[in-house]
Amino acid sequence: MALESPTVVFVGPSLPVHSRPNTGGAVTWRQPASRGDLAGLDLPPGSRVVLIDGYLIQQHPPSPTEVSGLIERGHEVWGCSSLGALRAAELRHHGMRGYGWVYDRVVDRTITYDDELVAPLDPRTGEAAGLFMANIRYGLGQLIAAGRASHRGAQTLIDDLRALHFEQRTIRRCRALAMAAGLDTDAIDELLTSDVKRNDAAALITHITNPVPTP
Known part of the structure; x- marks a missing residue:
């Protein structure tokens, strides 16, 4: 069922086309955001921007400041996985909503460098052609929890x-x-197949397009 107000999602290598959940038309997908893309949105009040x-x-x-402008205009703004997680952490006390493991690690300052969320891209597909450091951190945590890697290693x-x-x-x-x-x-x-950025992004889209009814 489509949402009453539009949901616009700016996304790229964190959630490639073939990995995007079926939203039944509830989402308008946009390319990764650059300066001016958010300020240029013309949306009805109460729209959601991810x-x-x-x-x-x-x-x-x-x-x-550009993200804050959307919030001030009455829009619901979410962030996760990559630049969205960074901006959500910066603006968490100003109305932006963060989601997922990457966002939590930016907030608790496990991730303090932007380049942990960046990888070279394949110019033909726009998908990552290298590894995201954030995914490696997550994968190592999973291996440690399972007793398959040491903290020192x-x-x-x-x-x-x-x-x-x-x-x-x-x-x-990396291998x-x-x-x-x-x-x-x-x-x-x-470890090399760990993709928490993708998991966070897919889970957030599912969360906002299929909200759990309040009892």
């Missing part, structure tokens, strides 16, 4: 990856560093 991805490197991203891998420019965080490089940090092959394979 900021997931935005340009952090190639172009200027929407500023906190995980920290070694995080430190080694943090020392690299984001464009150098390739699957091949080699993970082996050197003591992870076994199965654990490494699981």
Whole structure:
């Protein structure tokens, strides 16, 4: 069932087209946001705007002031996964709503560098051609919880990856560093497929388009 007011979602590599939940037309999908895209929206009062991805490197991203402008105009604004998580953390006391693991880790300052949410993109598809550091952090946490990685090995891998420019965080490089940090092959394979950014984005879209009825 379509929502009464429009929902506009700015998204890119965090939730590629083939991974997007079926919203039955409740969502208008937009490309990652750059400076001016949010201010230029012409929406009826009470519309919902979800900021997931935005340009952090190639172009200027929407500023906190630009996001605040949407809230001041009476719109419901959510953020998760990438630039959306950063802006939601910055504006959490000013009406923006954050969602998901990445948002929580920005708030608690586990993630303090923007480049943990950036990866080189395939120019043909717009999808990530490298690894997001945030996904690696999440995957290591899961492996530690399952007793399949040590805190020391995980920290070694995080430190080694943090020392690299984001464009150098390739699957091949991460695999080699993970082996050197003591992870076994199965654990490494699981780590490299961890995608909490995508999980957060899909869960948020499902949450806002299929709200749980209040008893």
